Amino acid sequence: MKNYSYIGISFVILIFGIIVVPEIIDRINEREVVSSNRSDGQEERASENIELEYIMVNQEKKKVPAFEFIDQHGDTITNKDYEGKVYIAEFFFSTCPTICPIMKENLVQVQDVFAKNDDFGIASFSIDPQHDTPGVLKEYAALNNITHPNWHLLTGKREEIYDLANSGFNIYAGEDENAEGGFAHSGYFALVDKEGYIRSRKDRHGNPIIYYRGSVPRKSIVEPGEEEPQIDILIADAKKLVNDK
Template identity: 45%
Template sequence: MKNKSYIGISLIILIFGIIFIPRIVNRIKNGGLVQNDRMSLSNEMIKEDALYKVGPAPAFELTNQNNIKISNKNYAGKVYVLEFFFSTCPSICPIMNKNMAEIDKMFSKDKNFAIASITINPENDTPEVLKEHAKKLEITSENWNFLTGDKDYIFNLANKGFNLYVGENNKALGNFEHSGLFALIDKEGNIRCRKDKQGNPILYYDGLEQTGVDAIKEDINLLLNE
């Protein structure tokens, strides 16, 4: 009986390795997620009338592309989406920017909606650089702030505040690595999300796949009408 149990366990481990290890390796090679990777839940999300309340989003104060101090207080009473990125990112950021622009296009005329894009490479991404980056993306919405500040402050905000991984890695494309996830915050400053089919909160939305973008657009609309 023990031998059969060992064979069964070994078979499960073998199947897991065949299916999942290549995917993980491929993500790392392509500058994808390295921690907090909940993207596999994207195709298993369910929509409910009321979104799960994760908890209050951390407070922050940074400087935007117009060299104006912006804090979480500027987002009070608004539904907003938050991401971490950097302007010279050669891998996932252009996809995130494109998908965020799609979200902005849908809600930019709503005064109760906003976006916060926080750079993880502030040494390069000054307000001037971020302003030029916004121009390249053809972003004209006043609701979208590209934010910069002290690197340690931003890393702490991401890793400990939002629990969205960011880090430096000279082996990664662009020398930084980070999640491709979007955080959704409601008018009261709470992080909100839907659940997967097992009833677990997804916490954040996939900013790289259309399923995640479609889901967050639905849920932004839900929160705007709460």
């Protein structure tokens, strides 16, 4: 009887090895593949030759409205200063303890790509203008390697900045005592073409993505379902608009 028991146990182990172990190995290999490709393939998609969409609102192309603010050098900057330039717009504040440092680092990397291109710019609008005076913003620029001559850190009347964010760009910004730092805002970047229209590529479903995620580090590795980096595709799309005649 004991021999038969041993034979039975050995048979079970053999079946386990034949059926179950290969499945476990396949799952491990699959997990390794997923782990090594957990980003959304933005580098591959960045190389795609695609057409950029206009953002349509009430069947009209969405254009950035006129604005006028003061930059870190104390100069008056308006939307006309960006005419003929492709630029990225963001809303931030210098004391932001959460997503702004990531957004800034991403934009510094974008700035470096376009360092010698005068047809490119960045507009960073402070949503805490009471604190973010031109002097504060100038120091912030120096501390954070903001060097592109067309990267303007802008401050002015709070109501005008909030109106530009929420109505002009449809990118939320506002005071929030429950938010870290006292202000709530999205981590999106808007891409604006040489004529002042907001542009973007389409997503996998054929719809414009409208804005680009600025609060996800450029080279971050993400798990399925997490927000994926979009800085490489933003750079590619900005280059396309810069090169368009």
